[in-house]
Amino acid sequence: MKKVLKWIGWIAAGVVGLLIVALLGIYVASSLRLNKIYQVQPEALTLPTGDAAVAEGSRQFLTRGCIDCHGENGAGKMVIDDLLVGHIMASNLTSGQGGVGQTYTDIDWARAIRHGIGPDGKPLVVMPSIEYKGINDDDLGALIAYLKTLPPVDQTPPPITVGPLGRILLVGKIAPVLSAEQIDHDAPPPAAVAKGPTAEYGHYLAQTCIGCHGEGLSGGPIPGLPPDPPEPQNLTPDHETGLGDWTEADFKQVLRQGQRPDGSEVNPVKMPWPAFQHMTDEEISALWLYLQSVPAKPFGER
Ligand code: HEC
Numbered sequence: 001m002k003k004v005l006k007w008i009g010w011i012a013a014g015v016v017g018l019l020i021v022a023l024l025g026i027y028v029a030s031s032l033r034l035n036k037i038y039q040v041q042p043e044a045l046t047l048p049t050g051d052a053a054v055a056e057g058s059r060q061f062l063t064r065g066c067i068d069c070h071g072e073n074g075a076g077k078m079v080i081d082d083l084l085v086g087h088i089m090a091s092n093l094t095s096g097q098g099g100v101g102q103t104y105t106d107i108d109w110a111r112a113i114r115h116g117i118g119p120d121g122k123p124l125v126v127m128p129s130i131e132y133k134g135i136n137d138d139d140l141g142a143l144i145a146y147l148k149t150l151p152p153v154d155q156t157p158p159p160i161t162v163g164p165l166g167r168i169l170l171v172g173k174i175a176p177v178l179s180a181e182q183i184d185h186d187a188p189p190p191a192a193v194a195k196g197p198t199a200e201y202g203h204y205l206a207q208t209c210i211g212c213h214g215e216g217l218s219g220g221p222i223p224g225l226p227p228d229p230p231e232p233q234n235l236t237p238d239h240e241t242g243l244g245d246w247t248e249a250d251f252k253q254v255l256r257q258g259q260r261p262d263g264s265e266v267n268p269v270k271m272p273w274p275a276f277q278h279m280t281d282e283e284i285s286a287l288w289l290y291l292q293s294v295p296a297k298p299f300g301e302r
């Protein structure tokens with residue numbers, strides 16, 4: 001009996017030991033990736049000037065979802081506040097105390113937004129640059145011109161910490177924690193796209209939708225996040241589960257009022273239509289034309 005207990009003791013000690021080694025490994029691997037230095041020097045941009053450009057940049061800030069994390073005033077909100085995942089607050093983008101606007105150059109803005117890399121060369125945590133790498137010079141210029149006019153707010157975000165679960169998600173590449181790892185930093189800057197009610201312009205705008213609705217736009221649970229319905233729906237022209245039987249007016253009503261053709265509400269927290277309602281008619285038409293042109297797929301194939 002004593003011998004058996006002794007063996008159990010040794011096995012338990014072995015398991016604990018292995019667990020500690022695994023955790024240490026994850027800690028070291030994630031720290032290396034969080035502290036990796038990327039040498040990325042974007043080309044200089046010529047920023048547009050004037051009230052119209054700043055107003056357009058403000059619309060970009062809304063419709064591209066920046067306010068979800070950085071707040072309407074740009075001073076930053078707590079994005080993840082969880083013992084296991086981490087404590088991650090979005091940066092203060094204004095020129096107030098604790099804001100990056102105090103020191104940022106135009107190149108720093110471009111590097112952070114398109115590449116997901118801070119001025120120190122380190123990858124930005126959770127900032128979804130994978131969705132912004134395709135923003136073309138015209139829109140990025142307007143966005144930066146607007147960010148530089150944000151009224152200063154004094155707010156210093158606490159240092160970002162990534163907890164054990166956050167590190168597992170990072171090392172296992174389960175969730176897109178560091179956009180910088182997924183972006184081709186040598187790709188040429190995105191080409192200009194003529195604005196107008198065309199499927200081509202819609203394709204450009206739909207970059208904002210694929211993070212949630214999937215690369216193929218057929219929706220389904222977002223990989224790396226705990227299942228949390230309602231799930232992003234099927235936006236392809238599939239007749240069963242997609243928008244095959246919708247009209248452009250139905251689509252517009254979702255983006256403007258958050259209401260489906262059958263009168264049901266679209267969840268404003270999960271689907272950021274309150275931000276999309278600032279899209280122009282032309283943008284909505286372009287998106288609609290593009291969505292109608294993609295291959296129909298059943299729900300959930302992402
Ligand atoms: C899902 C939440 C989220 C969204 C959406 C988001 N950001 Fe961020 N952003 C963050 C977080 C979190 C950080 C801090 C990352 C860090 O310090 O490692 C950050 C950092 C930044 C930085 C770098 C500032 C610094 O500390 O050096 C800039 C610039 C920035 N965001 C601009 C934007 C703009 C512009 C948009 C919209 C086009 C946007 N962000 C959308 C979460 C977000």
Ligand code: HEC
Pocket residue numbers: 205206208209210211212213230231232233234235241242251254260265266267268270271272276287
């Ligand atoms: C942050 C995640 C997110 C983003 C970004 C997003 N959506 Fe959604 N969308 C959702 C979710 C979640 C639902 C389901 C909401 C519900 O059922 O209440 C949804 C529902 C919809 C619906 C209703 C579909 C139906 O069959 O009822 C449409 C239309 C839609 N989204 C279009 C878009 C378009 C166009 C974009 C890009 C401009 C976009 N969404 C970006 C999460 C998102």
